[in-house]
Structures are given as structure tokens and as C-alpha cells.
Amino acid sequence: MTIIIIFSTLLFAAIAAADDAVYMSKLMKALTPTPSGWSNNTHFCKWNGVVCRQSSNRVNSITLPSSSLTGTLPSDLNTLTKLTSIDLHNNSLTGPIPSLSNLNALQTVLFGHNNFTSIPDNCFSGITPLKTLNLSNNLNLVHWLFPTDLSLSTSLQTLDLQATNIIGTLPSDMFDWFPNLETLILSHNNFTGSLPLSLGRSSIMGIQVISSMKFLSQAFLTCPIQFTCLISNFDHNNILSGVVPPSLMALSSLKNVSLDNNLLQGSITLFRKGVSST
Ligand SMILES: *[C@@H]1O[C@H](CO)[C@@H](O)[C@H](O)[C@H]1NC(C)=O
Ligand SMILES: *[C@@H]1O[C@H](CO)[C@@H](O)[C@H](O)[C@H]1NC(C)=O
Ligand SMILES: *[C@@H]1O[C@H](CO)[C@@H](O)[C@H](O)[C@H]1NC(C)=O
Ligand SMILES: *[C@@H]1O[C@H](CO)[C@@H](O)[C@H](O)[C@H]1NC(C)=O
Numbered sequence: 001m002t003i004i005i006i007f008s009t010l011l012f013a014a015i016a017a018a019d020d021a022v023y024m025s026k027l028m029k030a031l032t033p034t035p036s037g038w039s040n041n042t043h044f045c046k047w048n049g050v051v052c053r054q055s056s057n058r059v060n061s062i063t064l065p066s067s068s069l070t071g072t073l074p075s076d077l078n079t080l081t082k083l084t085s086i087d088l089h090n091n092s093l094t095g096p097i098p099s100l101s102n103l104n105a106l107q108t109v110l111f112g113h114n115n116f117t118s119i120p121d122n123c124f125s126g127i128t129p130l131k132t133l134n135l136s137n138n139l140n141l142v143h144w145l146f147p148t149d150l151s152l153s154t155s156l157q158t159l160d161l162q163a164t165n166i167i168g169t170l171p172s173d174m175f176d177w178f179p180n181l182e183t184l185i186l187s188h189n190n191f192t193g194s195l196p197l198s199l200g201r202s203s204i205m206g207i208q209v210i211s212s213m214k215f216l217s218q219a220f221l222t223c224p225i226q227f228t229c230l231i232s233n234f235d236h237n238n239i240l241s242g243v244v245p246p247s248l249m250a251l252s253s254l255k256n257v258s259l260d261n262n263l264l265q266g267s268i269t270l271f272r273k274g275v276s277s278t
């Protein structure tokens with residue numbers, strides 16, 4: 001009996017390890033040049049830039065930035081179910097970004113400055129621990145929409161989708177999805193429509209957002225009562241949000257937002273934390 005249990009435990013461990021070995025070997029074949037220190041003769045847990053979980057053969061992180069890598073990542077990346085961090089920024093990777101869905105340990109994704117061409121549906125669904133998603137400067141991506149499948153990634157702190165060919169409108173409740181958001185960079189895309197209503201419920205200071213909105217010919221900033229700044233645009237006489245109770249501002253720790261170089265228009269009432277009236 002004991003032997004059977006030990007045997008099945010070993011078998012299970014072997015199968016689990018085999019899963020990551022299969023992907024890592026595909027990944028090695030897919031990347032050109034082969035990253036230094038990667039070889040068929042060395043266990044993948046010893047490859048440069050690869051860290052495995054202690055006392056297991058499961059990949060914990062892959063870190064290969066600025067390595068002049070070309071190639072297309074094998075699509076079944078989400079078989080690496082213990083992955084917490086992947087950093088491949090500043091390479092020349094092409095083809096689709098592999099789906100990250102259901103990687104439920106994943107916290108950090110740095111894919112910026114590559115040449116990825118598309119993003120699969122539901123790429124970001126079910127990644128609850130995600131803290132940082134950075135796909136910035138992937139100018140060869142086919143037009144896509146803001147990824148609403150991120151809505152369950154409530155731990156998100158940094159979202160950088162600058163220059164990734166996104167079109168369409170920003171979901172109006174998106175700032176409610178990310179109560180821990182600190183940095184949001186969506187500039188150099190072609191978002192249309194107005195600023196999300198939920199922005200008014202976050203603690204962001206609005207100047208940077210507003211200053212370069214394309215159709216905003218006149219912007220007025222007034223702070224009539226503590227915490228409330230009104231930025232209005234007299235060309236489009238549509239103030240979008242009503243007064244939101246200051247207590248709601250505690251929801252957000254947002255510090256930096258950049259939405260410049262889009263096609264946003266209209267105006268919105270923004271609420272600024274800690275601004276006193278004068
Ligand atoms: C690893 O082995 C496979 C065959 O199993 C071969 O196709 C591949 O070129 C080898 N890779 C390296 C980097 O030696
Ligand atoms: C990007 O990678 C290249 C090497 O491929 C390196 O020379 C360059 O400094 C890197 N740029 C940044 C901003 O890290
Ligand atoms: C991406 O591809 C374009 C050509 O479409 C090329 O000019 C550019 O250098 C490539 N960028 C990277 C980071 O590989
Ligand atoms: C996103 O990654 C790029 C490198 O690809 C870096 O230059 C940029 O600062 C990162 N964005 C944030 C908000 O950290």
C-alpha cells in the first residue's frame with residue numbers, strides 16, 4: 001500500500017515536471033538565438049533566466065529581457081501553471097501573444113517592446129493575482145479592444161498598454177475593477193468616446209489625462225469644494241458624471257494616468273484627493 005502511494009506520488013510529480021519540460025523544450029526550439037546557457041544537456045531549471053520552485057521542477061519565472069530574441073512563443077504557455085513572472089521585454093518576438101488565461105499564480109507580465117502580432121480571445125481571463133501587465137510598444141498588433149477579461153484581476157497595480165493599437169471605447173466601469181491601480185498608461189492608441197465614468201471615483205488628479213485630449217479646446221480646472229475638481233470643455237457641453245461622495249475615493253490608489261494621443265473627446269468631472277479649495 002505504502003509503496004503504491006509512494007509510487008503514485010512519484011508518478012504524479014514526474015507527470016507534473018514532464019509538463020513543464022515539454023513546454024520549455026518547445027520554447028528553446030522556438031527562440032533564436034538559443035538563449036545562452038540553454039541546452040538539451042542541462043535541466044531547464046538550470047537554464048539562464050529560468051527559476052523553478054524550490055524542490056520542484058515547476059517553472060516559477062522566465063526572465064530574458066533585451067536578449068535580441070526572435071521567434072514565436074509556443075501557444076500553450078499556460079501549461080506552466082506555477083508561473084509567477086515572465087519578462088521578455090525589449091526583444092523582437094513575433095506572432096501571437098500566448099494565452100495567459102487561468103495562470104492563477106501569475107503576477108508579472110513584461111512583454112513590451114516586441115513585435116507581437118495578435119492577442120488571443122480571453123488571453124487575460126482568470127489571472128487573479130496579476131499585479132503588473134506591460135505590453136507597451138507592440139506596434140504590429142492587429143487592432144484590438146481594451147481587454148475586459150482583465151476585470152477579475154483585482155490586484156492590478158500597473159497596466160501599461162501604450163502604443164499597442166487598441167481601438168474602441170474604454171469600459172465605463174474599468175476603474176472600479178482595479179481598486180489597487182497605481183499606474184495606467186494607455187497613450188498612443190486610438191481610443192474613442194469619452195473618459196470612463198468610473199475615473200471620477202478614483203483618486204486621480206486629472207490634469208495629465210485631460211491636457212492632451214484631442215478635441216478639448218478649452219479646459220477649466222476649478223476646485224469649488226474640497227476634493228472636487230471640475231474640468232469642463234465648453235465645446236462639448238456634456239458633463240458626464242454627477243457628484244460622487246468623497247468616501248468613494250478611498251477605493252483607489254491611482255497615481256499616474258496617461259491617456260494622451262488618443263481620440264477621446266468630451267468632458268468629465270474629476271475628483272482629486274487632498275485638494276483644498278481656494
Ligand atoms: C535539442 O534536441 C532537439 C531534438 O530532440 C533538436 O531538434 C534541437 O535542435 C536541440 N536543441 C539544441 C539547442 O541543441
Ligand atoms: C534593448 O535591447 C538591446 C539589445 O538587444 C540593448 O542594446 C538596448 O540597450 C535595450 N534597450 C533597453 C531600453 O533596455
Ligand atoms: C518590428 O518590425 C518592424 C517592421 O515591421 C521593424 O522595423 C522593427 O524594427 C521591429 N521592432 C522590433 C522591436 O523588433
Ligand atoms: C513597460 O515596459 C517598458 C519596457 O518594455 C518600460 O520602458 C516602461 O517603463 C514600462 N512601464 C511601466 C509603467 O513601468
Ligand SMILES: *[C@@H]1O[C@H](CO)[C@@H](O)[C@H](O)[C@H]1NC(C)=O
Nearest residue numbers: 143164165166167188189190
Ligand atoms: C489612429 O487614427 C489615425 C487617424 O484617425 C491613424 O492615422 C492612425 O494610424 C491610427 N492609429 C492606430 C494605432 O490605429
